[in-house]
Amino acid sequence: MTLVEIRDYRLAFDTFDGTLHVLDGIDLALEAGQTLGIVGETGCGKSVLARSLLRLNESPPARVVSGAILFEGQDVLALPERAMRRLRGRRIAMVFQDPASYLNPLLSIGTQMEDAIRGQESAAGEAKRPRRAIRDHAAGLLASVGLAEPHRLLDSHPHQLSGGMRQRVLIAMALAGNPSVLVADEPTTALDVTVQAQVLALIAGLVKERGLALMLISHDLGVVAASCARVAVMYAGTVVEEAPTAALLANPRHPYAQGLIAAVPDIDNPAHKPRGIPGSIPNLLKPPTGCRFHPRCALATDICRSTKPALRELAPAHRVACHHATPEHPGP
Amino acid sequence: MTAPLLDATGLSKTFALPRTAFQPARKLTAVAHVDLSLAPGATLGLVGESGCGKSTLARLLLRLAPVSAGRIVFNGQDITSLPESALRPLRQRLQLVHQNPSAALDPRLTAAASVAEPLVIQRLASGSALDDRVRQLFAEVGLGPEFLRRYPHELSGGQKQRVCIARALAPEPQLLVLDEPTSALDVSVQAQMLDMLAELRARRGLTYLFISHNLAVVRQVCAEVAVMYLGRIVEQGSAEQVLGAPRHPYTQALLASVPRLHAGTVPTATPSEPPNPANLPQGCPFHPRCRLAEPACRTGSPPPLVNGLACPPSS
Numbered sequence: 001m002t003l004v005e006i007r008d009y010r011l012a013f014d015t016f017d018g019t020l021h022v023l024d025g026i027d028l029a030l031e032a033g034q035t036l037g038i039v040g041e042t043g044c045g046k047s048v049l050a051r052s053l054l055r056l057n058e059s060p061p062a063r064v065v066s067g068a069i070l071f072e073g074q075d076v077l078a079l080p081e082r083a084m085r086r087l088r089g090r091r092i093a094m095v096f097q098d099p100a101s102y103l104n105p106l107l108s109i110g111t112q113m114e115d116a117i118r119g120q121e122s123a124a125g126e127a128k129r130p131r132r133a134i135r136d137h138a139a140g141l142l143a144s145v146g147l148a149e150p151h152r153l154l155d156s157h158p159h160q161l162s163g164g165m166r167q168r169v170l171i172a173m174a175l176a177g178n179p180s181v182l183v184a185d186e187p188t189t190a191l192d193v194t195v196q197a198q199v200l201a202l203i204a205g206l207v208k209e210r211g212l213a214l215m216l217i218s219h220d221l222g223v224v225a226a227s228c229a230r231v232a233v234m235y236a237g238t239v240v241e242e243a244p245t246a247a248l249l250a251n252p253r254h255p256y257a258q259g260l261i262a263a264v265p266d267i268d269n270p271a272h273k274p275r276g277i278p279g280s281i282p283n284l285l286k287p288p289t290g291c292r293f294h295p296r297c298a299l300a301t302d303i304c305r306s307t308k309p310a311l312r313e314l315a316p317a318h319r320v321a322c323h324h325a326t327p328e329h330p331g332p
Numbered sequence: 333m334t335a336p337l338l339d340a341t342g343l344s345k346t347f348a349l350p351r352t353a354f355q356p357a358r359k360l361t362a363v364a365h366v367d368l369s370l371a372p373g374a375t376l377g378l379v380g381e382s383g384c385g386k387s388t389l390a391r392l393l394l395r396l397a398p399v400s401a402g403r404i405v406f407n408g409q410d411i412t413s414l415p416e417s418a419l420r421p422l423r424q425r426l427q428l429v430h431q432n433p434s435a436a437l438d439p440r441l442t443a444a445a446s447v448a449e450p451l452v453i454q455r456l457a458s459g460s461a462l463d464d465r466v467r468q469l470f471a472e473v474g475l476g477p478e479f480l481r482r483y484p485h486e487l488s489g490g491q492k493q494r495v496c497i498a499r500a501l502a503p504e505p506q507l508l509v510l511d512e513p514t515s516a517l518d519v520s521v522q523a524q525m526l527d528m529l530a531e532l533r534a535r536r537g538l539t540y541l542f543i544s545h546n547l548a549v550v551r552q553v554c555a556e557v558a559v560m561y562l563g564r565i566v567e568q569g570s571a572e573q574v575l576g577a578p579r580h581p582y583t584q585a586l587l588a589s590v591p592r593l594h595a596g597t598v599p600t601a602t603p604s605e606p607p608n609p610a611n612l613p614q615g616c617p618f619h620p621r622c623r624l625a626e627p628a629c630r631t632g633s634p635p636p637l638v639n640g641l642a643c644p645p646s647s
């Protein structure tokens with residue numbers, strides 16, 4: 001069953017300097033229980049896309065130019081704010097990058113967890129429960145994300161927690177509404193590598209236990225490869241390739257995806273020299289015509305400069321947006 | 333064997349934490365008994381998680397922070413307690429590149445002015461010689477003359493980092509300390525930066541102390557690696573040995589935590605997180621997280637670094 005479907009979604013930011021064409025015709029789907037990774041470099045629009053699912057991009061400056069984001073067949077972009085509140089957290093929950101800045105330093109973990117749970121219950125129109133029951137619920141959530149002594153933790157403040165514990169608390173809050181989709185935007189970027197491994201294991205466990213659909217946003221191909229069955233590569237506001245993770249890593253078809261994979265240093269194989277991608281990301285005030293990657297692409301021809309390539313299915317479930325990628329040849 | 337360019341013995345740094353309403357005054361040992369030697373032309377990678385003291389160690393080596401104990405010898409000269417005036421000419425030989433190029437550049441100076449600044453301060457060039465020198469440095473880091481008059485906000489992250497490297501190279505240093513030089517950059521830009529650093533080193537015969545939490549990057553750049561945990565070096569040796577066949581349980585845990593592109597599964601997690609450096613456990617600082625910890629690891633003083641390993645074999 002398709003839970004989330006993004007159709008030809010275009011988003012622009014109106015700024016004093018002009019209009020930033022941030023997302024340019026995104027087509028993506030997330031099935032129930034599926035794990036989808038979204039990778040790309042700074043400014044490719046991956047976070048803006050993630051926030052779009054919950055309509056968290058402030059408008060203005062954000063302006064939807066076209067397209068639809070369907071959740072269980074309902075267009076999220078057209079929902080009234082009241083209905084949106086029932087969606088946020090209860091159906092689609094989100095975890096953000098920097099756990100320190102999403103917790104209020106003045107309030108105890110317990111108060112913040114209670115707020116999250118009460119907010120969810122009131123949005124759903126449920127009857128008020130006594131504080132004791134809500135606290136127990138909160139402690140249960142903390143225990144489910146692997147935090148020891150949850151009742152004691154409820155009385156502590158964010159500064160007493162390590163970075164990894166804070167991220168666990170935020171994941172516990174995200175679970176308060178018992179969502180079916182978890183959107184995680186760079187959930188481990190602020191964490192050390194040993195703690196990152198713990199949080200990735202936690203997310204993988206929750207996905208399995210609760211049958212969550214996961215959309216994981218990351219700039220780190222390794223993180224996405226470890227956590228997601230499918231992956232979409234974004235460049236300058238477009239999806240350039242989408243495929244099962246193993247297929248994409250073994251046989252990337254889009255020149256940008258190829259470049260991105262070749263740029264990652266391999267710790268187990270130091271003989272592999274990472275290669276950079278020449279040039280730099282385009283200015284989205286005046287994005288390149290046609291394929292947005294063409295100014296940096298070694299294969300670019302006239303058609304790349306004039307016509308935007310559509311995402312085409314070149315192998316089963318393997319879609320590529322490149323004029324030069326063909327089904328016969330492995331890679332363009 | 334050639335004389336080391338930089339040699340540190342028994343280097344320690346303690347910070348006094350002031351008494352607060354909630355806690356008595358305490359001492360935090362950020363760096364403890366570190367011995368480090370850099371031969372001319374060496375590339376030493378310093379790895380470890382945040383708070384392990386790697387940046388503090390770098391600041392000590394550059395005499396940017398006062399040393400609590402130990403000795404630093406640079407080019408045969410003891411610089412441990414050299415006064416600032418005597419240190420100044422030496423600073424030309426020891427340069428630092430910071431992690432975040434956006435914070436390291438003055439937003440009100442053009443790229444050319446930033447690169448010229450050390451040359452002016454050190455009175456190494458002036459007038460048209462200064463302009464020529466700056467142009468040359470820009471060319472060396474792969475920036476065309478069109479970048480000379482740009483301000484930091486007109487540069488990308490990679491270009492800013494190139495300016496920072498040009499500035500560090502300006503006084504012709506022998507040793508470059510690179511503190512997480514690529515962690516603020518995208519991976520496609522990082523690869524270009526690593527290429528450039530390798531080229532510069534070959535051309536100028538530079539010595540690198542390369543600080544990073546990214547083990548794969550260190551493996552690309554460095555011939556030697558030192559692994560730090562809570563202020564101590566726990567393993568040291570050739571990159572091939574330390575990152576290829578790690579012996580210390582902490583190094584093993586670090587390596588196992590790195591997500592691999594083709595593994596298809598979540599990496600192996602090590603339990604818990606580093607303890608508070610102001611409140612270290614007895615014995616080996618890693619024992620609360622170590623899968624091999626024995627009763628002997630939990631008592632006494634931390635194990636010393638012997639043959640590049642601070643983990644006594646179980647008897």
